[in-house]
Amino acid sequence: xxRRLLMLRENVVLAWDTLVAHRFRSFLTVLGIFIxxxxxxxxxxxxxxxxxxxxxxxxxxxxxxxxxxxMPLVNLGRLSREMRLRKPLRLEDAWAIRDQxxxxxxxxxxxxxxxxxxxxxxxxxxxxxxxxxxxxxxxxEVANRVxxxxxxxxxxxxxxxxxxxxxxxxxxxxLFPHGDPVGKxxxxxxxxxxxxxxxxxxKEGPFGAQNEEDTLFLAPYYTVRRFxxxxxxxxxxARARSGRLxxxxxxxxxxxxxxxxxxxxxxxxxxxxxxxxxxxxxDDIVFAALAVMFLLSTVGFLVxxxxxxxxxxxxxxxxxxxxxxxxxxxxxxxxxxGQFLIEAxxxxxxxxxxxxxxxxxxxxxxxxxxxxxxxxTPWWARGFAFAGSAGVGLFFxxxxxxxxxxxxxxxxxxxE
Amino acid sequence: MHAAPAPDEVIRTRGLVRSFAMGSAxxxxxxxxxxxxxxxxxxxxxxxxxxxKSTLMNLIxxxxxxxxxxxxxxxQPIASLGxxxxxxxxxxxxxxxxxxxxxxxxxxxLRNVELPLVYAQMPPAERRRRATEALQKVGLGDxxxxxxxxxxxxxxxxxxxxxxxxxxxxxLLADEPTGNLDSKTSHEIMLLFEALHREGHTIVxxxxxxxxxxxxxRVVTIRDGAIASDERQPRxxxx
Numbered sequence: 001x002x003r004r005l006l007m008l009r010e011n012v013v014l015a016w017d018t019l020v021a022h023r024f025r026s027f028l029t030v031l032g033i034f035i036x037x038x039x040x041x042x043x044x045x046x047x048x049x050x051x052x053x054x055x056x057x058x059x060x061x062x063x064x065x066x067x068x069x070x071m072p073l074v075n076l077g078r079l080s081r082e083m084r085l086r087k088p089l090r091l092e093d094a095w096a097i098r099d100q101x102x103x104x105x106x107x108x109x110x111x112x113x114x115x116x117x118x119x120x121x122x123x124x125x126x127x128x129x130x131x132x133x134x135x136x137x138x139x140x141e142v143a144n145r146v147x148x149x150x151x152x153x154x155x156x157x158x159x160x161x162x163x164x165x166x167x168x169x170x171x172x173x174x175l176f177p178h179g180d181p182v183g184k185x186x187x188x189x190x191x192x193x194x195x196x197x198x199x200x201x202x203k204e205g206p207f208g209a210q211n212e213e214d215t216l217f218l219a220p221y222y223t224v225r226r227f228x229x230x231x232x233x234x235x236x237x238a239r240a241r242s243g244r245l246x247x248x249x250x251x252x253x254x255x256x257x258x259x260x261x262x263x264x265x266x267x268x269x270x271x272x273x274x275x276x277x278x279x280x281x282x283d284d285i286v287f288a289a290l291a292v293m294f295l296l297s298t299v300g301f302l303v304x305x306x307x308x309x310x311x312x313x314x315x316x317x318x319x320x321x322x323x324x325x326x327x328x329x330x331x332x333x334x335x336x337x338g339q340f341l342i343e344a345x346x347x348x349x350x351x352x353x354x355x356x357x358x359x360x361x362x363x364x365x366x367x368x369x370x371x372x373x374x375x376x377t378p379w380w381a382r383g384f385a386f387a388g389s390a391g392v393g394l395f396f397x398x399x400x401x402x403x404x405x406x407x408x409x410x411x412x413x414x415x416e
Numbered sequence: 417m418h419a420a421p422a423p424d425e426v427i428r429t430r431g432l433v434r435s436f437a438m439g440s441a442x443x444x445x446x447x448x449x450x451x452x453x454x455x456x457x458x459x460x461x462x463x464x465x466x467x468x469k470s471t472l473m474n475l476i477x478x479x480x481x482x483x484x485x486x487x488x489x490x491x492q493p494i495a496s497l498g499x500x501x502x503x504x505x506x507x508x509x510x511x512x513x514x515x516x517x518x519x520x521x522x523x524x525x526l527r528n529v530e531l532p533l534v535y536a537q538m539p540p541a542e543r544r545r546r547a548t549e550a551l552q553k554v555g556l557g558d559x560x561x562x563x564x565x566x567x568x569x570x571x572x573x574x575x576x577x578x579x580x581x582x583x584x585x586x587x588l589l590a591d592e593p594t595g596n597l598d599s600k601t602s603h604e605i606m607l608l609f610e611a612l613h614r615e616g617h618t619i620v621x622x623x624x625x626x627x628x629x630x631x632x633x634r635v636v637t638i639r640d641g642a643i644a645s646d647e648r649q650p651r652x653x654x655x
Binding site: 007322327335410 | 474479499500518522583
């Protein structure tokens with residue numbers, strides 16, 4: 001083992017000397033691998049940063065929350081007939097969860113008013129297609145909302161269907177560019193509401209995109225019901241007791257199956273999600289993008305690999321006499337094989353290493369110019385890029401190295 | 417009689433044949449050579465080009481394997497060995513000196529001399545010590561870090577001799593060692609060989625030059641792939 005390491009060190013030093021002696025040629029050879037590595041790391045970093053902002057956004061609601069929807073939130077392709085025909089979630093379902101699920105600490109329900117073709121107006125300022133939600137006061141707690149000014153509405157205001165509203169950060173800025181909105185009146189889809197509070201800004205989405213939560217108008221549930229009596233599809237959100245998320249999910253599923261009269265042999269006709277399942281659904285999209293990137297980078301690596309093989313064949317030919325000499329002095333075929341294989345691997349690894357450095361520099365530059373991109377290089381991208389380039393050297397160096405190892409010492413020594 | 421080599425025999429060949437296929441024809445480079453070289457002998461193998469002396473040298477040097485016949489080096493049968501074993505034998509038992517020196521151009525003299533020890537998998541410190549000793553022995557103790565292009569032809573051949581000696585081989589095998597040197601330098605190199613001979617090294621020099629061969633104590637002449645003559649000279653010529 002010690003001897004093998006000795007030989008390995010010998011070969012790495014030798015490879016380094018050879019590559020330094022042919023700096024320019026070596027660099028041109030690994031250009032393909034270099035670019036492949038830069039691409040892998042850059043794209044992976046941007047995607048990872050993208051994912052991280054989504055994770056932050058989702059986790060801002062709390063990681064102990066369980067959300068119930070009629071339809072899946074992320075759905076690739078068309079909804080099935082079964083999904084389209086699902087009956088709505090009702091307010092009674094929320095009360096059933098509250099009464100029958102010991103692992104659930106809080107449960108809240110809400111409805112969304114149709115905002116299409118309506119406006120929210122204050123003075124000369126307008127917001128098109130406002131997103132009005134009717135919620136219960138404990139929505140503040142379940143969704144981890146923080147008030148920037150004023151207050152949230154009370155149970156009394158809810159019971160009495162008071163026309164009050166709490167504004168998301170973005171709509172507050174849009175309707176009240178100067179001055180405090182609290183106490184002012186706005187016109188929302190033709191009805192008057194009094195603004196009683198505004199919310200803190202939520203985390204931005206990928207590429208600095210606005211968080212949808214910042215565009216909400218939150219009004220008491222029964223107020224919205226009064227104005228829109230036809231709304232029947234609710235969204236439910238529950239907060240599990242600390243450390244009992246799994247039990248809470250099980251209990252909620254059991255209660256909802258009973259409430260919605262799902263037979264024992266039928267699948268759930270509703271969707272239950274947590275921060276983790278939302279992130280996992282999003283990860284499917286990230287993964288698809290990564291798969292495409294890996295495919296493309298593989299093409300780059302293959303092209304680079306062919307270049308490496310070519311230059312290694314040239315190198316073996318140029319150094320035929322040297323190979324003959326080494327054999328005469330006692331190099332076994334396996335020693336020669338190792339020498340050229342390691343040379344190819346070192347060549348590619350250096351190309352890959354330079355690519356990593358270049359990618360870091362590029363990301364620093366991009367980070368300085370576009371701070372919203374929030375690229376974060378994941379460790380596995382560095383690992384994949386580096387191992388990939390070394391692997392290319394190993395694979396494409398094999399044939400030239402084998403040719404070198406098979407050379408006949410007499411012929412090789414005579415080679416001019 | 418089945419030839420078991422005697423203990424003092426470095427080389428014993430019996431009926432050594434080497435043929436090459438040249439297209440459809442077969443060229444017989446060696447047609448049955450029987451040769452014994454004892455420990456401490458200084459032998460010149462002579463012959464015109466095409467006589468088969470290079471083929472014989474390649475076989476003796478374990479760079480090539482015979483088509484037929486047998487070969488013992490230091491009592492070990494060689495003819496049937498595989499490549500890896502031949503490499504090991506070349507590494508331990510044979511020191512090559514080439515006409516064109518065959519030094520690695522980008523490596524220092526020391527590094528060149530260390531090369532066989534690398535393949536003997538010797539630790540670096542030990543390697544360095546022995547290579548330094550070998551270079552001192554050929555009078556280049558002050559040129560350890562010079563590269564081949566910083567050395568004269570004679571010095572380069574000395575480096576190559578040091579490289580051949582560094583493993584302490586059973587046989588020093590020189591192929592036209594003075595072929596690329598002027599006559600004065602050639603003379604110096606031949607004096608070095610004589611000194612090594614006096615120290616007890618077994619030396620085989622392959623040459624086509626009469627006056628080089630005359631330095632040896634025994635001259636084997638090859639003609640048409642067979643030994644034409646095998647003469648002992650009373651004593652080496654000392655000009």
